[in-house]
Amino acid sequence: MATTTVFGVPHYYQITGTGLPRAEGAGPPLVFIHGWLLSHKYWQPIIDQLSLEHHCLAYDLRGFGESRYGLADHCPGTPAAAQAWGASASPYGLGAYARDLAALLQQLNLGPVWLVGHSLGGSVALWMAHCFPELVQGVVCLNSGGGIYLEREFQQFRQAGQYIVGWRRPWLRYTLLPLLLTRMMVHRPLDYSWGRDRCLDLLQADGAAALGTLLESTTEAEVHLLPRLVAALRQPVYFVAGRQDQVMNLRYVNHLAGYLQASRQGQNTVIEIENCGHLAMVEQPVVVAKVLQEILSAAPVAQDFSRS
Numbered sequence: 001m002a003t004t005t006v007f008g009v010p011h012y013y014q015i016t017g018t019g020l021p022r023a024e025g026a027g028p029p030l031v032f033i034h035g036w037l038l039s040h041k042y043w044q045p046i047i048d049q050l051s052l053e054h055h056c057l058a059y060d061l062r063g064f065g066e067s068r069y070g071l072a073d074h075c076p077g078t079p080a081a082a083q084a085w086g087a088s089a090s091p092y093g094l095g096a097y098a099r100d101l102a103a104l105l106q107q108l109n110l111g112p113v114w115l116v117g118h119s120l121g122g123s124v125a126l127w128m129a130h131c132f133p134e135l136v137q138g139v140v141c142l143n144s145g146g147g148i149y150l151e152r153e154f155q156q157f158r159q160a161g162q163y164i165v166g167w168r169r170p171w172l173r174y175t176l177l178p179l180l181l182t183r184m185m186v187h188r189p190l191d192y193s194w195g196r197d198r199c200l201d202l203l204q205a206d207g208a209a210a211l212g213t214l215l216e217s218t219t220e221a222e223v224h225l226l227p228r229l230v231a232a233l234r235q236p237v238y239f240v241a242g243r244q245d246q247v248m249n250l251r252y253v254n255h256l257a258g259y260l261q262a263s264r265q266g267q268n269t270v271i272e273i274e275n276c277g278h279l280a281m282v283e284q285p286v287v288v289a290k291v292l293q294e295i296l297s298a299a300p301v302a303q304d305f306s307r308s
Helices: 040-050 080-084 095-108 120-131 153-167 170-174 177-181 192-204 208-218 220-232 250-257 285-298
Strands: 004-005 008-018 032-033 054-061 111-116 136-142 239-240 269-275
Touching: 004 095, 008 040, 008 095, 032 040, 032 095, 032 120, 040 054, 040 111, 040 192, 040 285, 054 095, 080 095, 080 120, 095 208, 111 120, 120 136, 120 192, 120 208, 120 239, 136 269, 136 285, 153 220, 170 177, 170 192, 170 220, 177 192, 220 250, 239 250, 239 285, 250 269, 269 285
Parallel strands: 032 054, 032 111, 111 136, 136 239, 239 269
Antiparallel strands: 004 008, 008 054
């Protein structure tokens, strides 16, 4: 297990592709950011297909997966660019997680990179691109969108999330819960091994981190910051969405993507995937990998997006 300490907390990471033969002009490094109550493991089907052409970094967000230890030693902070916009100052805010990732990339001497973020990880990626533009060449948001705050729906979502975190018990791994998780939030049932992994990640995630990320990312203020954030980004940004995603409906994906400068210029920035729910990277890994390859092949050579 590879770990490095980021602001006092050991962070698990894996870099795939290092040392493998590469043709000259190999693609940019890819960094994969998982979603709420998940971990780095869900990216492996995608990494297996892309690691011959790209360095691929997958890591566990602070409080999740294998990065759930030593949290009491965390040194909190929020990027200045996020503070200037009035973003959450919580250690579980999106800006704080962007700060973690920037420090990780600097420690690994990796960048500029393309970020691929799933769900919550997509929002982290957008804030990372804004706060640390010199490290980010482009962003792909997978099953991620937003920017519309519907009070009733968000309250129900937050209550459901709080209930999920609150009722966790270690013995649930020995029940039918893993089987249930092969069917939740997806269009077609997953292999049982994914249900087992989802169960373990759900049960083992740090409670404060699980609740904090849920509550801090779904306030009215944070949701309304997303369109402004997307409109200001200079890097290329794409949204990849499952047509049958009941968690992040296409309506919300298209709404947020509509604020991109490229969208306003008539470019297609939303790629829809058929027969796909909220876990595109394990439901349709071949399709997602192909979409990423097409995006990267069409992307311009690395540019300096740092602020002048």
